Amino acid sequence: MEAEALLNRLNEEHSLTAEELVTLLKEMTPVLKKRLFQLADETRRKYYGTQVYVRGLIEFSSFCKQNCKYCGLRRGNVKAERYRLTEKEIVDCAAEGYKLGYRSFVLQSGEDFGFTEELMISIVRRLKSRFPDAAVTLSIGERSEAFYRALYEAGAERYLLRHEAASRPLYESLHPGMSYENRLRSLALLKSIGYQIGAGFMVGLPGQSYGHLAEDLLFLKELQPEMIGIGPFIPHSSTPLKHAVGGTVDETLVLIALARLLVPKALMPATTAMGSLDPGGREKALAAGANVVMPNLSPLRVREKYALYENKICTGDDGPRCRGCIELRIAASGYEIALGRGDHYSYSRTP
Secondary structure: OHHHHHHHHHHHHOOOOHHHHHHHHHOOOHHHHHHHHHHHHHHHHHHHOOEEEEOEEEEEEOOOOOOOOOOOOOOOOOOOOOOEOOHHHHHHHHHHHHHOOOOEEEEEEOOOOOOOHHHHHHHHHHHHHHOOOOEEEEEOOOOOHHHHHHHHHHOOOEEEOOOEOOOHHHHHHHOOOOOHHHHHHHHHHHHHHOOEEEEEEEEOOOOOOHHHHHHHHHHHHHHOOOEEEEEEOOOOOOOOOOOOOOOOHHHHHHHHHHHHHHOOOOEOEOOHHHHHHOOOHHHHHHHOOOOEEOOEOOOHHHHOOOOOOOOOOOOOOOHHHHHHHHHHHHHHOOOEEEOOOOOOOOOOOOO
C-alpha cells in the first residue's frame, strides 16, 4: 500500500524524495506498473495530446576523443569504422528529411573536434538559411562556452547532452578522463545561454543501483530540461563492458514513466535502443509517457558505422521507408505523427 500511496502522491505533486523513489522502484508490482504507465500517458496527453514529434537524425561523425567504457565509438575501440560526412552531405540529408515533412533536425556525432567551431557555424547557418522554419538540435558533446554561444547565435536552438549519471562515483567509473563537474557545468551553461536542453541516462549500467536511479530522476527534476532521453544500456563487444548484463525494456519503461511524472512537460524520445531490444519497444515507450521519435536520415553507407551499441535497428531503411514505418507504428499505438518543429510546451525564443 505504501508504494501505491507514493505513486498517487507523485502524480499529484510531481515530486518525491530519493528514499521514496527507491521504495517505489523496489516495490514496483505488475499492477502498480500498469497504473504508473497509465498516469504517465495521461500526463503527456495533458500537455501534448496524442502528438508524437518527429526529429530527423543525422549522425555525421563517428570519431570521438572520449573513452567512455560503454560506448562503441570510444577512442580505444580500434575496430570501429570511422567516418565524417561533408557539410554538403549533412545539408543533403536534411533536404531529404525536409521533403518528407520533417521540420526538426538533430545533428549527432562523437566528440569530434575535427568539426571546428567555424565549420559547425557554417553548417548550422546553411541549414537555417535553407530551411528557416526548421529547428536545429546539436548532440556533439562537451565544448567551450564560446562554442556554445557561437552556435546558438548561428541558429541552433537545442542541445542534447545526457548527464549520464548524477552520482559522481558512478559517472567517474564509466568516463575515464572526463570531469563530472564539467558535465553538470555544461548543462547549466547551455540552459543559461537559451538553448532548449536535453539530459538523460541509461538504465541497467554496471554498478547502477535504485539509489543511483533516484538521484538521476531528482537531478532531472531540479534541472528541468526541455528534453529527457532515457534508454537501456546495451553492451558492445569492443568495450570494457562487453561482458556486462545490459538493461531491459521493462526496467527502462518504469524510469521513462517516472520521469514523465516528475517533469511533466518534458519532450521524451522513444529511443531506437528500445526498438533494438524489443520489436515493440518504441511503442511501449510511447504508452509509458514518451512523445518523440527520431528516424535516421544518415546515408545508408554509414549507418552501421555509427555503432554506439550493436544490432541497432533501421540501419537499412531509406528515408521514405523509415518515415512510413514510423508513421504506421505511431498510428497503431493510438497516437498521431506531428511533423512541425515540436518545441517544448513552454518554449518561446526571444529574438
